[in-house]
Amino acid sequence: MTTDSNADTTTAGSAAFFDRLADRIAAVDSVVSVGLDPDPNRIPAFLTDTDLPRWAFNRRIIDATHEHAACYKPNAAFYEDPDGWRALRETIAYAHGKDVPVLLDAKRADIGNTARRYASALDDTDGLGVDAITVNPYMGRDSLQPFLDHADAGVFVLCRTSNPGGSDLQDLELASGEPVYERIAALADLWNDHGNVGLVVGATVPAELETLRESVPDLPFLVPGVGAQGGDAEAAVEHGLAARPGHDVDVGLVNSSRGIIFAGEDAGGTGGGIGAGGADRPDEEAAYFRAAGESAKRLKRRLNRHR
Numbered sequence: 521m522t523t524d525s526n527a528d529t530t531t532a533g534s535a536a537f538f539d540r541l542a543d544r545i546a547a548v549d550s551v552v553s554v555g556l557d558p559d560p561n562r563i564p565a566f567l568t569d570t571d572l573p574r575w576a577f578n579r580r581i582i583d584a585t586h587e588h589a590a591c592y593k594p595n596a597a598f599y600e601d602p603d604g605w606r607a608l609r610e611t612i613a614y615a616h617g618k619d620v621p622v623l624l625d626a627k628r629a630d631i632g633n634t635a636r637r638y639a640s641a642l643d644d645t646d647g648l649g650v651d652a653i654t655v656n657p658y659m660g661r662d663s664l665q666p667f668l669d670h671a672d673a674g675v676f677v678l679c680r681t682s683n684p685g686g687s688d689l690q691d692l693e694l695a696s697g698e699p700v701y702e703r704i705a706a707l708a709d710l711w712n713d714h715g716n717v718g719l720v721v722g723a724t725v726p727a728e729l730e731t732l733r734e735s736v737p738d739l740p741f742l743v744p745g746v747g748a749q750g751g752d753a754e755a756a757v758e759h760g761l762a763a764r765p766g767h768d769v770d771v772g773l774v775n776s777s778r779g780i781i782f783a784g785e786d787a788g789g790t791g792g793g794i795g796a797g798g799a800d801r802p803d804e805e806a807a808y809f810r811a812a813g814e815s816a817k818r819l820k821r822r823l824n825r826h827r
């Protein structure tokens with residue numbers, strides 16, 4: 521069994537999240553959020569004998585993509601077991617060591633007492649030390665207050681999600697005539713006392729992206745749904761970015777997860793055909809992760825044509 525240890529525990533600085541993000545976007549000329557969703561069923565066979573396969577996988581993905589990454593977005597669903605949590609901690613520290621902010625996609629919220637525990641993910645000392653998190657507005661302001669109170673952290677409120685069922689509730693028309701997602705955007709704007717609130721709006725709903733950009737021009741968006749979900753990358757850029765006072769770049773994130781991290785499968789590197797210790801392993805591994813890097817670079821360039 522091999523081990524991948526991660527000694528670098530550099531954490532992000534204390535500047536406001538969207539300022540740090542603006543600096544990162546400028547440094548790499550990219551608004552790409554690389555989603556780290558290491559589905560254990562898709563980890564290549566050449567990594568399955570490592571101590572923590574998800575961490576081994578993420579480390580290689582970060583090595584291959586960090587020059588194109590404005591941030592990394594691990595989804596908590598892929599880490600909710602003891603080994604997963606260890607893999608997540610190593611991944612966060614490693615991303616920070618490359619100066620890339622980490623946005624935990626956890627869609628949290630609860631009564632205040634519980635929300636305070638959830639929000640500790642944003643703490644450096646007794647939490648995960650992530651830079652930003654996604655939250656669910658369904659339980660109202662008090663359920664989000666502990667997150668909002670982390671003034672230096674980013675808090676992305678689910679507004680109009682990218683999944684087909686996003687319309688079931690979010691498109692419902694209120695008595696005022698506005699759809700629920702527009703009310704959520706207005707509330708998020710109201711809750712933005714510390715300038716740390718953003719919205720999650722899917723690239724699969726470009727018309728809603730456009731409307732929301734007009735109603736809350738100052739809120740940065742996290743736009744998932746390009747890549748595997750087939751969303752509109754151009755609309756994601758055109759309507760997903762917000763001007764950041766004092767910065768030359770417009771701020772926002774366009775996320776792709778499977779389309780980047782599993783790009784190596786399309787390159788013929790599923791890892792299924794060659795044993796973990798096989799002679800072809802180094803070549804296969806290099807080709808697999810090179811494909812991820814190329815996919816991130818392609819998406820960066822495509823998005824940059826519309827910035």
Ligand SMILES: O=c1ccn([C@@H]2O[C@H](COP(=O)(O)O)[C@@H](O)[C@H]2O)c(=O)[nH]1
Pocket residue numbers: 555557595625680681682683720721722744745746747748749775776777778779
């Ligand atoms: O509306 C939403 C909110 C979150 N997500 C998350 O983003 C990634 C997308 O993954 P892909 O592989 O690029 O489809 C994933 O973690 C989702 O849970 C979303 O897709 N839509």
